[in-house]
Structure formats: structure tokens, C-alpha cells
Amino acid sequence: MLKINDLHISVGDKEIVKGLSLEIKPGETHAIMGLNGAGKSTLAATIAGRDDYDVTSGSIEFEGKDLLELEPHERVGEGLFLGFQYPVEIPGVSNLNFLRTALNSIRKYRGLDEMSAAEFMKLVREKAKALNMDPEMLKRFVNVGFSGGEKKRNEMVQMAVLDPKLAILDETDSGLDIDALKTVAEGINAQRRDDTAILLITHYQRLLSYVQPDVVHVMIDGRIVKSGGKELALELEEKGYADVA
Amino acid sequence: MQDDLTTGYSAQSAALKGTVPGADALRAKAMTDFGAQGFPHAKAEDWRYSDLKALRAGVYAPVDAPKVAPEVPAAMGESAARFVFVNGRYAEDLSDLGDLWQAASIRPIANHFSSSSARTDELVRGKDGIALLNTALLRDGMVISVPAGVEIDDPVEIVHIMTEAAGQAAHLRHVIELGEGAKLTVLERFIGDDSAYWQNIILQARVAEGASFSHFRLQEEGLGAVHTAKVYVNVDASGQYHVMNMTMGAKMARFEAHVRMLGEEADATVDGVALTGTGQVHDTLTHVDHVVPFATSDQIFRTVADARGKTAFAGKVTVAKDAQKTAADQSFKALVFDRTAEANAKPELEIFADDVKCSHGATIGELDAKAIFYLTSRGIDPVTARRMLVEAFTAGALERVTVDSIRDAMMERIGTWMSSRADRTVAEVQEA
Numbered sequence A: 001m002l003k004i005n006d007l008h009i010s011v012g013d014k015e016i017v018k019g020l021s022l023e024i025k026p027g028e029t030h031a032i033m034g035l036n037g038a039g040k041s042t043l044a045a046t047i048a049g050r051d052d053y054d055v056t057s058g059s060i061e062f063e064g065k066d067l068l069e070l071e072p073h074e075r076v077g078e079g080l081f082l083g084f085q086y087p088v089e090i091p092g093v094s095n096l097n098f099l100r101t102a103l104n105s106i107r108k109y110r111g112l113d114e115m116s117a118a119e120f121m122k123l124v125r126e127k128a129k130a131l132n133m134d135p136e137m138l139k140r141f142v143n144v145g146f147s148g149g150e151k152k153r154n155e156m157v158q159m160a161v162l163d164p165k166l167a168i169l170d171e172t173d174s175g176l177d178i179d180a181l182k183t184v185a186e187g188i189n190a191q192r193r194d195d196t197a198i199l200l201i202t203h204y205q206r207l208l209s210y211v212q213p214d215v216v217h218v219m220i221d222g223r224i225v226k227s228g229g230k231e232l233a234l235e236l237e238e239k240g241y242a243d244v245a
Numbered sequence B: 001m002q003d004d005l006t007t008g009y010s011a012q013s014a015a016l017k018g019t020v021p022g023a024d025a026l027r028a029k030a031m032t033d034f035g036a037q038g039f040p041h042a043k044a045e046d047w048r049y050s051d052l053k054a055l056r057a058g059v060y061a062p063v064d065a066p067k068v069a070p071e072v073p074a075a076m077g078e079s080a081a082r083f084v085f086v087n088g089r090y091a092e093d094l095s096d097l098g099d100l101w102q103a104a105s106i107r108p109i110a111n112h113f114s115s116s117s118a119r120t121d122e123l124v125r126g127k128d129g130i131a132l133l134n135t136a137l138l139r140d141g142m143v144i145s146v147p148a149g150v151e152i153d154d155p156v157e158i159v160h161i162m163t164e165a166a167g168q169a170a171h172l173r174h175v176i177e178l179g180e181g182a183k184l185t186v187l188e189r190f191i192g193d194d195s196a197y198w199q200n201i202i203l204q205a206r207v208a209e210g211a212s213f214s215h216f217r218l219q220e221e222g223l224g225a226v227h228t229a230k231v232y233v234n235v236d237a238s239g240q241y242h243v244m245n246m247t248m249g250a251k252m253a254r255f256e257a258h259v260r261m262l263g264e265e266a267d268a269t270v271d272g273v274a275l276t277g278t279g280q281v282h283d284t285l286t287h288v289d290h291v292v293p294f295a296t297s298d299q300i301f302r303t304v305a306d307a308r309g310k311t312a313f314a315g316k317v318t319v320a321k322d323a324q325k326t327a328a329d330q331s332f333k334a335l336v337f338d339r340t341a342e343a344n345a346k347p348e349l350e351i352f353a354d355d356v357k358c359s360h361g362a363t364i365g366e367l368d369a370k371a372i373f374y375l376t377s378r379g380i381d382p383v384t385a386r387r388m389l390v391e392a393f394t395a396g397a398l399e400r401v402t403v404d405s406i407r408d409a410m411m412e413r414i415g416t417w418m419s420s421r422a423d424r425t426v427a428e429v430q431e432a
Helices: A040-048 A072-078 A095-109 A117-130 A148-162 A178-191 A231-239 B002-015 B024-037 B053-057 B113-120 B129-136 B369-376 B382-398 B404-431
Strands: A002-011 A014-024 A029-033 A054-062 A080-083 A090-094 A166-170 A197-202 A215-220 A223-228 B081-086 B105-108 B142-146 B156-162 B168-178 B183-192 B198-207 B212-220 B226-235 B240-247 B252-261 B267-276 B281-290 B296-305 B310-319 B327-336 B342-351 B357-365
Touching: A002 A040, A014 A040, A014 A054, A014 A223, A029 A231, A040 A054, A040 A072, A040 A080, A040 A166, A040 A197, A072 A080, A072 A095, A072 B369, A080 A148, A090 A095, A090 B369, A090 B382, A095 A117, A095 A148, A095 B382, A117 A148, A117 A178, A148 A178, A166 A178, A178 A197, A215 A231, A223 A231, B002 B024, B002 B129, B024 B129, B129 B168, B129 B198, B129 B226, B142 B183, B156 B168, B156 B198, B168 B183, B168 B212, B183 B198, B198 B212, B198 B240, B212 B226, B212 B252, B212 B404, B226 B240, B226 B267, B240 B252, B240 B281, B240 B404, B252 B267, B267 B281, B267 B310, B267 B382, B267 B404, B281 B296, B296 B310, B296 B342, B296 B382, B310 B327, B310 B357, B327 B342, B327 B382, B342 B357, B369 B382, B382 B404
Parallel strands: A029 A197, A029 A215, A080 A166, A166 A197, B081 B156, B142 B168, B156 B183, B168 B198, B183 B212, B198 B226, B212 B240, B226 B252, B240 B267, B252 B281, B267 B296, B281 B310, B296 B327, B310 B342, B327 B357
Antiparallel strands: A002 A014, A002 A054, A215 A223, B105 B142
16 A cells, blocks of 8 residues: 655755655554654655655655655545644634535545535534544634644544545654543544554554554664564563664 | 826816705815825825825826726625616616615715705814815715614615726715614625726714614725725714725725724724735725723734735724723734735724723734645645635634625635635746
8 A cells, every 4th residue: 555665855954764665555554663853753744745855765655656746635635644743723714614625625536526514514423423522622623722632532533534545643642641542542443444554653652552553663763673563562662762773 | 296186186176066065165175175285195104005106196087987888796695775886976777776765865975965064074084185085076975874773684785886997086975874773784895997097985974872884895996996995983872883894906905994982882893804916005094983981892804915915904092081991902913925925014002091901913924834734634735725724814804794695705705816826826836
């Protein structure tokens, strides 16, 4: 589904990702673990198409398409989703209007008709309920006045409604108490299917107790230095990054 | 130059003698005053951002009727009546009095001065050259009087059309009078072709005790036009005045709202949205004058300027010594699309009472790149994302428009305006 080959990313003159390769197949859940500054978030944002980052060499293929040739919204149309570490507040735009515009934009990209308002409301209510989100929050402005946990939960509701093929979740576990963490983990697990894939980006092993990955990668200084099964996460937690790498 | 202007406009004013019974003395006085002071100086504090070059450059001729009858736009939803002015003159055949005449008094301003000349011009305070010329050359306009207790539910639409009017000026005056507890909504629309005309209009209104006047303006003049508009409103006890001015057209547009709070618990909402394209100047001046205690006023202005567009807002609130317990808020926010766009803000509070709640805020910024990325990262294309953010930015003022059809039409124009910018923005990005 996703094939990254020898990817180099710079911000200004500084190289952040220094030759990273990764392949994710349908049905798989991968986790990239690493310390702050390892380049994890840069990688996630680049896959999603943020233009502050320069890909100096290498390639990203998604379902056989050159992702780097596509605009951010086109990547979403192809089936990509980025869960933000810091979801953005947008005063004046309601959650419902935002989600409905997003969903219909994706449907339009795929040549599908718009979803009716009634059908959409049913879908959103159902997904919000599954993630324990107060339906009243759907009417509020996007992330405005939301707590850290509420913002992450909102990201999960968006993911559930937009139903991506590949979800990249950047530090979705940070700043969550244990109850919120469990809810978010349930949301992620609900998205795991034979035809979807998940890429978790995280500091800690904590989330991985609830969402068990098939493959764990250790990222240090812009490279994946080690890959293994889910036990690698526990090993990292015990021994620290220096010893494992 | 001033001599030429005075000579030219004096001749025009003299030629109007006898056309409006009772107005000749008023016109003559205004003409004399115009001769003495001319147009506002470019360096005068209140006029720093308006570009009056076109007005100073020469005399605008009186308007002619167009050779080809203009197309009149469809009404925005239900209306109680529709008055159409073409090139500054009332066009009876294009207008529709509806049922309004049964509930209210409607008459041309030409019949107004003889009956109540003493009251006609007194609301027009602080007369500058532009207001003086409006009086000196006054000929047409509408007077609507709603008797006490009468509520007109549907909006009255006044459409102003300018066409084939290069080098010509229309000087219109509307008068709105609301009796105690009366209710009226007026939508003023301004459209025109690309000829370099001048639309100079004054609307004056009295809102009696407990009356409610909602006043919506949609300014879509042609891009060669100069549009100068002044609104003077007196609000009595428990009266309400709400104005929302949406300004998009004209090369140079100036809107002034002068609102006096004359009775306790009077309430004024003075809002505006400007969509300012390349090379346009949109200048707004408001003055809310709290004369008595316990009155409230609230202002929300949002301006959006594209490359090389210029917006300005000067918002003055005065609170007299006796106007205790006044609550006056004012919020101005400007968006500029790039570094060649310009936004100017001058909030001004003059407070002589000591027990008041007054606030003001002004911010100027660009569209939030993080928000655009967040929206596009959910599948929304960049043009739609920018439009959504501009709609959200202007929502504070637009949400207060209580007539759905008018609010929707205004919202729709934001979408159209943003879409018309999309190609250029993309082209410019590629160039960069």
C-alpha cells in the first residue's frame, strides 16, 4: 500500500530525514518509535503533503501512485489520513460543516455523488457515539475550546467518518489520560481491517499495549535503525533507545 | 481648481431651482458652504485613506437617463416593496409598491421639503464638501414613514443602478421615519456598469421609542465608480438600529455611519464586511454617539483585501458625561492576502462618563497557513479551504443579518468573490 524508498527530507539547509525506506501492506499496523527530533513528525507531515518540507531525493508510492506528485487534498482523495499531534483550532467553522465538506470533497474526488445531509448526520452520530464524543461537540467550532483529549478524540471521529485506506497517526496518544487512551485505541482498532493499514508514530510503548502493531521500527536521527515485532517496543521501554539501537 | 468646481456645481445647483419645492434656500446655503470649503483635504485625518482625486479633478455632470433600459436584478427573497433608481432618478415603471403603501407613507423627497423642511437636513451633521454637494444638488430620493405600532415584516428593497454614466454623478437622499414601536427592514443595493460615475448618497433615519430599523446595504458598484455614502440615524429610547454594510464594488468607496443614541436603552448594531479586490479602496468611518445613559452599541467590522487592495476603518465612540452605564463594543479585524494589500484601523474612544463598559479591538493578519493545511489534509481543496476560512472570518457580522434570504445572498457573494480570486492566486503562486 505504502512504499517509501531512500527518502531524504530537508527543512531549509538542514536534512531531517536521511535515507528512510519503509513498506506497509494492506492489513498491517506499523509503529515508528523514536525520541523527539528523530524526524518522525517530519516524515508524517511530508507523506501528508505539508509544503514546509523539501524532499531532496527518494520516493513515496501509495497504491502504485507517486504521492509526491499529488496535492495534499488529492492524497486524501486517494485514501490517506493524517492524525495531527496538535490538531488546529478553526474559529467560525463548525465541526459538522468541516466534516461534511471534507467527506463530500473526497467523494467528489472519487467520482461519487454527495452524501445527503440525513445520511451524513446518521454516520457522524454513530461514529461520535462509538468514540464517546458528546454530539453537542459536533456543532462547535473545530477544536476551539477542546481539551487535549477532546481534540484527539475529534481526530478519531474524523478518521472514522472519512474511512481512509492508510491512517498515519502522529503522537495521537500524547496528552491523554488512561480512559481517553483506551477510547482512542478502540477507535484505531476499529479502523484495522484487511484492506486498511495504520502507521502509528509515538514516543512511548503505552499506546502499543492497546493497539498491537505487526511491525515496530526504531527511528534515530532521520533513519530507521531497527525493525522487529511488537516485542521490540517493550525492549525499547526497558533498555532505552541508545541500547536497542 | 476649487473655483472651477464651485462654478460648475453652482450652475448645476441653480439649474435645479424650483424642482424641489421648499429646498431652494437649503440648496443655495449648501452651495455657498461648498464654495468656501470644497472637498475634504487629502491630509485631513478622517480622509487619509480615501482617494478623492477623481472628485477633485473636475466637475461631474448631472446624470442622463441611459439610452438602453438597464436590467434589474431579481429581488432577494420576499419584499414588501421595491424601489428602483436608475442613474439617480426614481424609475416608476421598474418599481413595485407592493402592499407597503397601505401600511406606510411613501413619497418622493421632492414632496418632503415643503412640508417639513426645517427637519429635513438637521440630521446631517458635520457637513463636509461631499454632504454639502448632496444637499446642493439634491433632486430625488424616497421618503418612507412607518406610523406608530406598524410592523412591516418583509424587507423594502431599494435598488440603485448606474449605467452609461461616465463623468456623471447622482446625488440621492432617502429619509426613513419610524413611529413609536414601528418596525422596518430596508435593503439598499448598488450596482453599475464600468463607466467612471459617482454615486453620492445620504440616508437619514429617525427611530422613535421602541421602534426597530434593520438596514442592510450591498454595494456592488462598477469597478470604475466612486461611491460615497453617509448614513445618519437618531435612535430614541428602547429603539433599535441595525446596519450591515457589505462593500465589494467601486474603485473608491467610502461608507459613513453616524448614529446618535438619544434615549435610554437604545441599541445600535453597526456592522460591515468589505471584500476589496486589486486596486480598490474601501474606507469606512463610524461614529456612535452616546448622549444618554443605559444605551448599548456593538460594532463588528471585517475586511478582506486582495493584492494591492486597501481597506480602512475609523471607528469613533463618544460617551457624554451623563451617559452613565453605556455599554459600547467595537471589533475590527482585517485579512490581507499578501504583503501588497493594505489595512488600516483607527479605533477612537472619547469617554466623559465614569461608569461605562466600553471595549475595542483591532487585528490585521493573513490567512492561517496551518488552518489551510489542516482543511486540505482532510480532503478539502485549497480554494474551498480558503473560502471556508474567509466565510468564518466574516461570520461574526453576517450571522447578525436576521433576514435569511439577504444573509444567504451575502454569504454566496463571499464564495463567488473568493472563487474569482482562485485562478489569479494560483497563477501568482506559480510565478513566485
